[in-house]
Amino acid sequence: MPPSDLPEAATERLGHGAWSSALSVPDFASTLALGLEPVGFVQGYCVMQWSWYQQGTTAPFLGGYGQPVANAGSYSEVYRCPHGMVSAEHRTFGYNWEQDWLETSWAQGWGLAYQRMMEEAEASGAHGVIGVLDAAAPLAGSSTIEYSIRGTAVVVPDSPRPSRIFSTFLSGARLAKLIEAGYTPVSVVAAMSSVQMIGYCITRYQMSGQANMGWLGSVAGVSSIAQVGKAQSAARHLARAKVRAQLGSDSLHGAHLDQSTREFGEGDMAIQCVIKGTRVRRFKDFNPLPHPTTVVPLR
């Protein structure tokens, strides 16, 4: 499906009749109070084939020797066994590395879904898209993932078409407060990072709770698992760097970090970190809010 082609049904739906909006009624009321009017529920999708592995990156399995991470991105580390022993069960080498081909795939899937939603917004004559919701879920089988992005397109009545449509995860009162605080939304931003970790002997002993066995000698019973900590920290750092690269001189509002870990073997894991938020730009000085009224709800 070429990125610029909306489904025929979408063009028809957006072209006539009543508008639709995914806003709740309180958000709808706040949106009207803010001077925006909904013009349509907009959506974009992308189904991707998803594979965790890529040729050339499986060498680290079984604690192999040599340089295993030919396709690593900007981050990779090698851990070496301090015991000087070699056996099938004793991992001599451990590796952490960025899986940039997964990051590229995620960016492509999410990006195409977002682009299609914005094309629907443009077709409906919108100035912006508010209340954006995104999701990525397996579809009819484990080897496909569907990215979906939805939101409500809005217009500022009696205003000319903008050169660029804004988008934000915020809606209703939260959006109103952001604007009252002197910021305008520019666009939603999101990035994913993926780090794979193949644990070496020390990491595997620590993760299996055997680290306090005397014969190992080199690890205290209770201690941080350095390789895991480095992998998780690297995943967050990489995601932050990718988001920062999308911000230019603007700021990120409502940053949401979602980190998940998938274990696929003893001492082996893939860490995925997604950061998303709304890119915002200051357009006026902050005016202090009126003194709030205190209330006690009678629940």
Added chain:
Amino acid sequence: MADEEIGETEVATDEEAAHPFFEGAQLPPDAARRLAELEDRPGHKGMFTSDLSVNEFLLIKEVGFHPVGFVMGSSIYHLGIQTRRWSQSQELAKLTEAMYNARELAMNRMDAEALELGADGVVGVRLDVNYYEWGSDTAEFIAVGTAVKAEDGKSYRNNQGKPFTSDLSGQDFWTLLQTGHVPLGLVMGTCVYHIAHRSLGQTVRSAGQNIELPNFTQALYEARELAMTRMQDEANELGATGIVGVRLEEKTHMWGDHTIEFLSLGTAVVKTEGEHQIPVPQTIISLDG
């Protein structure tokens, strides 16, 4: 490639729809008796039932409506079989029609109860589907809500002469009226879609690659757009200017991973005549922990 299910392309008709109880939206005797108990008439002091919380009740009263009774409608529907091509993504039109008709029947019966009570509308409508062990391929579609009537005597029925329906809570109903809009009806659109299985050749050719599957994207995209278009068509028939609170639900029901129902639901609204000033929201701090 073999078909997934071979058989007549048919969906069983709802036998109960032709039952004397339901002809012309006539109510079952027990329902008519229950509703008669709720009505005020000479020599009989009526009462109302509702599933509104106390706060919802308060807000409904504040905007000039009074609950007149808890209303419901249901339809037990046998969902038949429809041939699906293994390798083809397609809408299953008969199943779409069945899922739509079943909900429509439940909604119409709920409307009939509301009409019996002289209601102007039904708020807090919930539309559920239940499955029972005693009936394979059989589902019960239920619509329930609280019928309300305007205290100023003005009619709020829609252009089809029916009470408005909406899935709005009491709080949302109150807020919507503050914006200068009134609900016209709960509108929905559905599309049951079969997603093609990938052939061995397709799977092998793209093994190990992370790439878009454009046919899948297009098929699912189209299915959701169809559901939304049908919902909008319903809203247009009611003369709505918009739909609020749109939800897009996706369920496989009893059909397996590759057949999905896309259901789009929302409350159609229309702007009331004249200029309407939306109150400026006040900033508050809740002293509630």
